[in-house]
Amino acid sequence: xxxxxxxxxxxxxxxxxxxxxxxxxxxxxxxxxxxxxxxxxxxxxxxxxxxxxxxxxxxxxxxxxxxxxxxxxxxxxxxxxxxxxxxxxxxxxxxxxxxxxxxxxxxxxxxxxxxxxxxxxxxx
Amino acid sequence: xxxxxxxxxxxxxxxxxxxxxxxxxxxxxxxxxxxxxxxxxxxxxxxxxxxxxxxxxxxxxxxxxxxxxxxxxxxxxxxxxxxxxxxxxxxxxxxxxxxxxxxxxxxxxxxxxxxxxxxxxxxx
DNA sequence: GCAATAAATAGTATTGATTCCTATTTAGAT
DNA sequence: ATCTAAATAGGAATCAATACTATTTATTGC
Numbered sequence: 001x002x003x004x005x006x007x008x009x010x011x012x013x014x015x016x017x018x019x020x021x022x023x024x025x026x027x028x029x030x031x032x033x034x035x036x037x038x039x040x041x042x043x044x045x046x047x048x049x050x051x052x053x054x055x056x057x058x059x060x061x062x063x064x065x066x067x068x069x070x071x072x073x074x075x076x077x078x079x080x081x082x083x084x085x086x087x088x089x090x091x092x093x094x095x096x097x098x099x100x101x102x103x104x105x106x107x108x109x110x111x112x113x114x115x116x117x118x119x120x121x122x123x124x
Numbered sequence: 125x126x127x128x129x130x131x132x133x134x135x136x137x138x139x140x141x142x143x144x145x146x147x148x149x150x151x152x153x154x155x156x157x158x159x160x161x162x163x164x165x166x167x168x169x170x171x172x173x174x175x176x177x178x179x180x181x182x183x184x185x186x187x188x189x190x191x192x193x194x195x196x197x198x199x200x201x202x203x204x205x206x207x208x209x210x211x212x213x214x215x216x217x218x219x220x221x222x223x224x225x226x227x228x229x230x231x232x233x234x235x236x237x238x239x240x241x242x243x244x245x246x247x248x
Numbered sequence: 249g250c251a252a253t254a255a256a257t258a259g260t261a262t263t264g265a266t267t268c269c270t271a272t273t274t275a276g277a278t
Numbered sequence: 279a280t281c282t283a284a285a286t287a288g289g290a291a292t293c294a295a296t297a298c299t300a301t302t303t304a305t306t307g308c
Binding site: 124 | 241245
Binding site: 005025044045 | 295297303
């Protein structure tokens, strides 16, 4: 990665500033309000670059939609089936035991992603 | 669901007979070899119907590709980052503790999906 | 500072998976 | 056997994502 272009900085800032999870369209729209000539291709390209450099993380949301969030270490997600909202679940709050499987199989486990599906307070 | 059409039976049988995880294209191609005039739309429609009736399950594979498998109860998946293969991990082999979170938050958790990413024997 | 070189961009075209649409066929019920 | 609703084939339409290209912008070595 060369140096941050204004476009890349804008995109990264949008994601860092936002506490929730943004879709490509969210990001594109927010970016356009600050930088009207930015193109959608630029958004996609930079999201890819930023993800490759581990500055942001892509989350697979409901209905095959991709969401992006700042890279803030291992954690999990809760997706509400009512309103499709995503929220973070901090790592210590749930525990996944992978020790047992790694002893049993020759698979090398590098990452564990746990997603909880359910109903949030508002939708209950 | 009315009654099984030959197309739906064919599609379901392909998935039940297969031990691995099939993409839409895999299913379409296998179906066409048995039933040359079947249309892609029919495959999609039936996959949706079969999933709604809990006969099959859709798995979100690597690179946003959807895979289908018979519905054989709760289990998890291991995805190899080398060859993109998916394999099942039986439920008792890993344990996810959700009890702790449900006490802390008012979220109603209905399903927990854990996906392991790593490297398989062949790719090591 | 200034050319040379490489990376990034805007804008548009293209792709590819999925859904939608419509006339026709098929299966189940009366 | 007829009627009615569901399912189908085939093609058109949609939509997210990628690819392409000419142009702009930044970095490097002088």
